[in-house]
Ligand SMILES: [Fe+2]
């Protein structure tokens with residue numbers, strides 16, 4: 313092999329070749345080369361410096377002339393969650409397809425009122441899931457490149473919510489029903505959140521928590537293999553969104569305890585609506601459809617109503633438990649009357 317030509321052009325700089333004296337050798341772990349394995353040394357989130365409003369990724373050398381873009385969060389605590397690296401990797405590994413992974417051919421056996429009830433529930437969920445993509449989408453540009461894993465996690469969540477939007481729309485249209493009555497307030501408290509932590513507490517912890525408690529009862533709500541599987545697969549995704557929110561809240565409370573009262577105020581507002589996304593569960597059509605599905609028929613409405621109350625109880629108590637895990641256990645004493653009535 314011929315020797316490489318020696319570069320002697322006087323215009324060459326090449327000083328960037330010598331910038332690093334701390335070479336990084338990331339080694340794949342049990343799950344491969346994940347974000348955790350490259351979270352090393354001065355690249356690690358623990359070594360994050362101040363934000364600088366440019367797109368400089370954590371660990372890259374600052375360039376004095378780099379352009380600024382808008383105003384993103386300068387403090388890590390505004391967006392960080394210690395599990396975001398792992399949750400992003402899990403999201404990538406567990407993507408599924410509503411076209412291929414749902415046994416759509418099992419739908420054909422539902423009697424008519426049950427089918428329509430499932431279509432009403434799917435209509436509400438299609439709307440809720442579409443909003444669940446829009447809400448974190450509004451914050452993507454606010455996340456600093458210093459905390460890029462949070463941005464990656466949000467992008468994976470938006471993909472998950474896209475799938476939930478289409479799987480419930482497909483469900484409504486797949487078996488002779490269709491979309492029925494729309495929701496009411498478009499989850500206004502979520503859409504109007506102005507701060508990342510406000511958004512995350514209201515959406516990830518409260519609203520998605522309520523949705524998750526419902527999806528986990530999917531074996532009772534769904535009466536075909538396709539329906540059960542839709543709830544099971546969606547619940548798997550929701551548990552990531554929820555886990556992000558709980559750990560973000562914990563990070564904020566651990567590192568900026570002075571924000572506790574502010575966070576209570578966000579929740580005061582949402583509790584008044586009966587709890588984020590669960591607000592729509594109180595709409596007459598949605599409430600009746602859930603009772604019919606839970607009871608197993610229009611003639612078993614009373615049985616369904618009992619199970620609906622069990623669901624509400626479960627939603628509220630699981631919500632309270634998640635707040636305790638995050639360090640906001642004192643919420644129990646402050647929760648509004650609409651939710652307090654269901655507390656153990
Ligand atoms: Fe979702």
Ligand SMILES: [Fe+2]
Nearest residue numbers: 444520550553
């Ligand atoms: Fe979600």
